[in-house]
Amino acid sequence: MSLKIYNTFTGKKEDFVPVVPGHVKMYVCGVTVYDRCHMGHARAGVVFDFVYRSLKFLGFETTYVRNFTDVDDKIIKRASERGITCDELVDENIKAFYEDMDSLFLKRPDHEPRATRYIAQMQDIIKTLLAKGLAYEAGGDVYFAVEKFPEYGNLSKRHLDEMEAGARVAVNEGKNNPLDFALWKAAKPGEPKWPSPWGEGRPGWHIECSAMGRDLLGEEFDIHGGGKDLVFPHHENEIAQSQGACGKPPARYWMHNGFVNINKEKMSKSLGNFFTIREVTQKFDPEVVRLYLLSTHYRSPIDFADEYLREAQGTLDYLYRALHRAEILPGFDYNFDPNKADEISDNILEKLKGALEDDFNSATAVALLHETAKKLNLAVSSVKHNSVGISYVSVAGYYSALRRIGDVLGLFNYEREGYFKRITVFHLREIGISEYEIQTLVDRRDSARKLKNFIEADAIRDKLLNKRIEIEDTQFGTKWWVHR
Numbered sequence: 001m002s003l004k005i006y007n008t009f010t011g012k013k014e015d016f017v018p019v020v021p022g023h024v025k026m027y028v029c030g031v032t033v034y035d036r037c038h039m040g041h042a043r044a045g046v047v048f049d050f051v052y053r054s055l056k057f058l059g060f061e062t063t064y065v066r067n068f069t070d071v072d073d074k075i076i077k078r079a080s081e082r083g084i085t086c087d088e089l090v091d092e093n094i095k096a097f098y099e100d101m102d103s104l105f106l107k108r109p110d111h112e113p114r115a116t117r118y119i120a121q122m123q124d125i126i127k128t129l130l131a132k133g134l135a136y137e138a139g140g141d142v143y144f145a146v147e148k149f150p151e152y153g154n155l156s157k158r159h160l161d162e163m164e165a166g167a168r169v170a171v172n173e174g175k176n177n178p179l180d181f182a183l184w185k186a187a188k189p190g191e192p193k194w195p196s197p198w199g200e201g202r203p204g205w206h207i208e209c210s211a212m213g214r215d216l217l218g219e220e221f222d223i224h225g226g227g228k229d230l231v232f233p234h235h236e237n238e239i240a241q242s243q244g245a246c247g248k249p250p251a252r253y254w255m256h257n258g259f260v261n262i263n264k265e266k267m268s269k270s271l272g273n274f275f276t277i278r279e280v281t282q283k284f285d286p287e288v289v290r291l292y293l294l295s296t297h298y299r300s301p302i303d304f305a306d307e308y309l310r311e312a313q314g315t316l317d318y319l320y321r322a323l324h325r326a327e328i329l330p331g332f333d334y335n336f337d338p339n340k341a342d343e344i345s346d347n348i349l350e351k352l353k354g355a356l357e358d359d360f361n362s363a364t365a366v367a368l369l370h371e372t373a374k375k376l377n378l379a380v381s382s383v384k385h386n387s388v389g390i391s392y393v394s395v396a397g398y399y400s401a402l403r404r405i406g407d408v409l410g411l412f413n414y415e416r417e418g419y420f421k422r423i424t425v426f427h428l429r430e431i432g433i434s435e436y437e438i439q440t441l442v443d444r445r446d447s448a449r450k451l452k453n454f455i456e457a458d459a460i461r462d463k464l465l466n467k468r469i470e471i472e473d474t475q476f477g478t479k480w481w482v483h484r
C-alpha cells in the first residue's frame with residue numbers, strides 16, 4: 001500500500017503523489033495571535049504535528065510551514081481595548097502560543113512566517129491580479145472579482161449564484177459584487193499601515209497565505225491544511241488568488257481537521273463556549289490531552305468533556321505501566337537501540353505504517369498502541385515465570401514497538417517514574433490536598449501508632465482514605481498513593 005489522503009478538493013481519498021518524489025511540502029494555516037489558544041487550536045496543532053511525524057516515519061523528507069496572522073481586525077480591536085500596540089499584543093500572544101504548543105509536545109515547523117514580514121510578496125500577487133483583470137481598485141481598497149474566476153466555489157462545493165442570492169453588500173463598501181473579498185484595505189486612522197501603489201493600507205486576511213506559501217514552498221506544493229472552518233472563505237479565496245496569479249492551484253491535497261464540540265456545538269471564541277489550552281492542562285497532563293485528541297480520526301468531530309479526558313488518562317496510565325514493568329525487569333537493557341530491527345517490532349511497525357498510510361488514521365494507531373502494551377505485559381509476565389519460548393527478545397521487541405508508535409503519536413515524553421509523579425500532582429489538585437498535608441497526616445499516624453493510640457491512627461487512616469489516599473505499612477516505613 002502507499003499513502004492515501006482524503007482531499008477536500010475532490011471529496012475522495014486519493015493516492016498521494018508529491019510534486020517532488022520523496023519530498024513533502026506542507027503549509028498549515030496557523031493562528032491569529034489576538035488571544036490565548038483554545039482546544040480547537042490544540043486539535044489543529046496536534047493533528048498536523050501528527051501528520052508531520054507520520055510523514056517522517058513513512059520516509060518522506062518534509063518541509064512544514066505554519067504561519068502567524070499578526071495583522072487583522074481582531075488584533076487591532078483587542079490592542080486598542082487594552083491600550084497597547086498591536087506589536088505588543090502580537091508578541092505577548094506568540095510567546096503564549098509557544099508555551100501552549102510546546103507543552104503539548106508539538107515539533108516546531110521548519111518555517112513559521114509572520115504575515116507582516118511578507119507585505120512586498122503580497123503586493124506582488126495583488127499587482128499581478130490587477131494586471132490580469134481579476135482584481136479592481138475602489139477608493140484605496142483592492143478587491144478580488146470572484147465572477148472573473150470561474151473555478152470559484154470548487155473547494156467548498158458552493159455555486160456562485162446561490163452564494164450571491166444570500167449575500168448583501170454593506171453600506172459604504174465599494175465592491176462590485178458582495179462576494180468579492182479584500183486583497184488590500186485602505187488605512188484607517190490609528191491602524192497599522194504600509195505604503196502601496198494603491199495608497200497606504202494593510203493586506204486582507206487571505207492574501208498572506210498565498211504569498212507565504214508561494215515564497216517558502218513554491219507555486220505548487222503538496223499539502224495545504226487547516227481546520228474545517230477555513231474551507232470557506234479562507235482556502236477558497238486563497239485558491240482564487242494563487243491560481244489567478246500563477247495559473248495553477250497552490251496545493252495538490254487539501255486536508256481539514258474536524259471541530260472540537262461541546263454539546264454538539266463547535267467550540268469557538270465567537271460562541272463563547274471554549275476552554276483555553278492552559279485551563280485544560282491545569283487539570284490534565286498535556287500527554288493525556290494529546291492522546292485524547294488523537295484517539296479520534298482527524299476528520300471526525302470530537303466531543304470535549306472531562307470524562308473523555310479521564311478515559312484517555314486511564315489508557316495512558318496503562319501504557320506507561322506496561323513500559324515501566326518491562327524497564328524494572330532484572331537485566332532489562334533500558335538503553336537498547338529502539339531502531340534495531342527485530343521480527344516482532346517489524347511486524348507491529350508494518351501495521352502502524354498501514355494505519356498512517358490510510359489517511360493518517362491515528363485512531364487505528366492508538367488501538368495498536370493498546371494491543372502492543374497488552375502483548376508487552378504478557379511477555380513480561382512470561383519472562384518472570386520463565387515460560388518456554390518467551391525471552392527478553394520478545395520483551396525488547398514489544399517494548400521497542402510501543403515506544404516507536406508512541407513517538408509517532410508524540411507520547412512517552414516522560415522518563416520512567418516521572419510520569420506517575422506528574423499524574424499524582426494532577427490527582428492531588430483534583431482531590432484538593434497537598435503532598436505536605438498528606439505527609440503531615442502520615443507522620444501523625446506513625447506517632448499515634450508508636451504510642452499504641454490505635455483509635456487515632458485508624459481515624460487518620462480513614463480521613464486519608466476519604467480523600468482517596470491509601471497507605472501501607474512496609475519495612476521501609478509508611479507508603480502512600482492515590483487510589484484511582
Ligand SMILES: [Zn+2]
Binds near residue numbers: 028209
Ligand atoms: Zn491561511
